[in-house]
Amino acid sequence: MTSLPPLLLLCVCVCAAAVPPVGTQPEQVHISYPGVSGSMLVTWSTANETESVVEFGVWGGQLFSRSAKGNSSVFINEGLERRSVFIHRVTLTDLRPGTAYVYHCGSGSGWSDVFSFTALNESVSFSPxxxxxxxxxxxxxxxxxxxxxxxxxxxxxxxxxxxxxxxxxxxxxxxxxxxxxxxxxxxxxxxxxxxxxxxxxxxxxxxxxxxxxxxxxxxxxxxxxxxxxxxxxxxxxxxxxxxxxxxxxxxxxxxxxxxxxxxxxxxxxxxxxxxxxxxxxxxxxxxxxxxxxxxxxxxxxxxxxxxxxxxxxxxxxxxxxxxxxxxxxxxxxxxxxxxxxxxxxxxxxxxxxxxxxxxxxxxxxxxxxxxxxxxxxxxxxxxxxxxxxxxxxxxxxxxxxxxxxxxxxxxxxxxxxxxxxxxxxxxxxxxxxxxxx
The missing domain is CATH 3.60.21.10 (Metallo-dependent phosphatases)
Structure with a gap:
């Protein structure tokens, strides 16, 4: 096997190191109440652009029986590197108040772990x-x-x-x-x-x-x-x-x-x-x-x-x-x-x-x-x-x-x-x- 000259080998290594990793895996998942009855908003990040999908279902029921799509936006940190990430947002609707759901988020390019939440109880007599x-x-x-x-x-x-x-x-x-x-x-x-x-x-x-x-x-x-x-x-x-x-x-x-x-x-x-x-x-x-x-x-x-x-x-x-x-x-x-x-x-x-x-x-x-x-x-x-x-x-x-x-x-x-x-x-x-x- 012919070995590469040291200078060429260094060039190959530097060029390879300069290739950024592909990041399609969801991370930084968090939920919030969007102020709309029967809904929950899921937010997460990816390093590269992907679809924005949440699959979910009632706890104990058929897993991921429902699906919702949202959108993503590019977020650029204004520091020296101008690093960018994609912030995904998907709103889940028609949730039953007080009902537990399981969900994961992502796309065909990668899914998050499975999480759960309880839809907000909307009764005024609820004791949150x-x-x-x-x-x-x-x-x-x-x-x-x-x-x-x-x-x-x-x-x-x-x-x-x-x-x-x-x-x-x-x-x-x-x-x-x-x-x-x-x-x-x-x-x-x-x-x-x-x-x-x-x-x-x-x-x-x-x-x-x-x-x-x-x-x-x-x-x-x-x-x-x-x-x-x-x-x-x-x-x-x-x-x-x-x-x-x-x-x-x-x-x-x-x-x-x-x-x-x-x-x-x-x-x-x-x-x-x-x-x-x-x-x-x-x-x-x-x-x-x-x-x-x-x-x-x-x-x-x-x-x-x-x-x-x-x-x-x-x-x-x-x-x-x-x-x-x-x-x-x-x-x-x-x-x-x-x-x-x-x-x-x-x-x-x-x-x-x-x-x-x-x-x-x-x-x-x-x-x-x-x-x-x-x-x-x-x-x-x-x-x-x-x-x-x-x-x-x-x-x-x-x-x-x-x-x-x-x-x-x-x-x-x-x-x-x-x-x-x-x-x-x-x-x-x-x-x-x-x-x-």
Whole structure:
């Protein structure tokens, strides 16, 4: 056998190494509720262009008896390599509420593993269960393994990830984002994974967040609302107050959308059906961490707005108070903090004995300790008057909407092997702005 000259052999090796692998295998599978009755949206990625197909069927019935087609779009990471992937989206329709389905996604060029989900129970008397957290990264995702086990045990009907993913999705030309989406597939392919943007998604005008997720509405996932059980849940972006280079108009558009959405949710017939109004967004209006961030360095832009813009930008505390928002979920601070019912820095407990029974102001929960490469934040030594409980343990929050009047929250410490370190029952016999009277 004749051997190749060393220089020619090197050339052959280099040329062979330059040929990129073919990637038609689905990965990064996750589901979300698209806000349309009897539906579920499946999203996944491939390195190369393929068809977008989901085959599915009722659990225990004929496997893959139904098929749905969707479409894909090219997503280009704007880093030096200009890496591109294909994001596939397929909406499954005519699902029976509360029914378990099995599915896989892909095409004739490659299929995913087989996953399952339960179609959303659309009854207003449904008591949904949630995992709630923010600030979980590809490195040091401390709470992920416990969340994986919880999900495998069927503990949640939806997951609320309140901003900051991967740290950061755009890094290494988008490979960190790819790896993170593979990590969360173990929970997000089985349970609707509902999101909002955080500051760590800001690169390239939040393109990774807008491109990788699939939330209800037509606002590129930046703000939306959806109904589940007795609740109307609103997700929005606090980042419009900070990244003005991407357009001040976004701030005003979101504010106007929030105002209209809250007005609609407060129509008597709607508030009677879904009395709980819950918001989720990344940067909190209040916190007692010592990192000099928005809520400790100065008056929160999210809370009171910005006076340094033209026109001045309105804040959200007054809007939420006027429309009787019951519960506000936040992250950003890498800690857990539960507040007393608060408005305008004043505590409005229901009573000294039962502060969360018929409170006279919204309740705030900060849950940003799921785990990331930035580790923990610390607290100022002396808590504020409105701060009820604080923990620097890694962990996450569980929430259950029990019925029209009772909502349960608990904080799980991963540092303490899943111990529940805090819990409250929020009781509201009256909802809406009249509840504050």
């Amino acid at each position: 269960r949630f995992a709630v957290f923010g600030d979980m990264g590809n490195e040091n995702p401390q709470s992920l393994s416990r969340l994986q086990k919880d999900t495998q045990m069927g503990m949640y009907d939806a997951i609320l990830h309140i901003g900051d993913f991967a740290y950061d999705m755009d890094e290494d030309n988008g490979r960190i984002g790819d790896e993170f989406m593979k990590q969360i597939q173990s929970i997000a392919a089985y349970t609707p994974y509902m999101t909002c943007p955080g500051n760590h998604e800001s690169a390239f005008n939040f393109s990774h967040y807008r491109g990788r997720f699939s939330m209800p509405g037509h606002t590129e996932n930046l703000w939306y609302s959806w109904n589940v059980g007795p609740a109307h849940i609103i997700s929005f972006s606090t980042e419009v107050y900070f990244y003005l280079e991407y357009g001040l108009d976004l701030l005003f558009r979101q504010y106007e959308w929030l105002r209209k959405d809250l007005e609609e949710a407060n129509r008597p017939e709607n508030r009677a059906l879904r009395p709980w109004i819950i918001t989720m967004a990344h940067r909190p209006m209040y916190c007692s961490d010592d990192d000099g961030d928005d809520c400790t360095r100065f008056q929160s832009y999210v809370r009171i707005g910005r006076s340094d813009t033209t026109p001045p930008a309105p804040g959200l505390e007054e809007l939420f108070y006027q429309h009787g928002v019951d519960l506000e979920l936040w992250a950003h601070e890498h800690t857990y903090e539960r507040l007393w019912p608060v408005y305008g820095f004043k505590v409005f407990n229901g009573s000294s004995e039962e502060p969360y029974v018929n409170p006279k102001a919204p309740v705030h929960i900060i849950t940003g300790s799921a785990g990331c490469r930035e580790k923990h934040d610390g607290f100022i030594p002396k808590p504020r008057d409105w701060s009820a409980f604080r923990s620097t343990d890694y962990g996450y929050t569980r929430m259950r909407l029990i019925n029209y009047t009772h909502l349960y929250l608990e904080q799980v410490s991963d540092d303490q092997y899943g111990k529940v370190i805090d819990q409250i029952m929020l009781v509201k016999e009256k909802h809406g702005p009249d509840a504050w009277l």
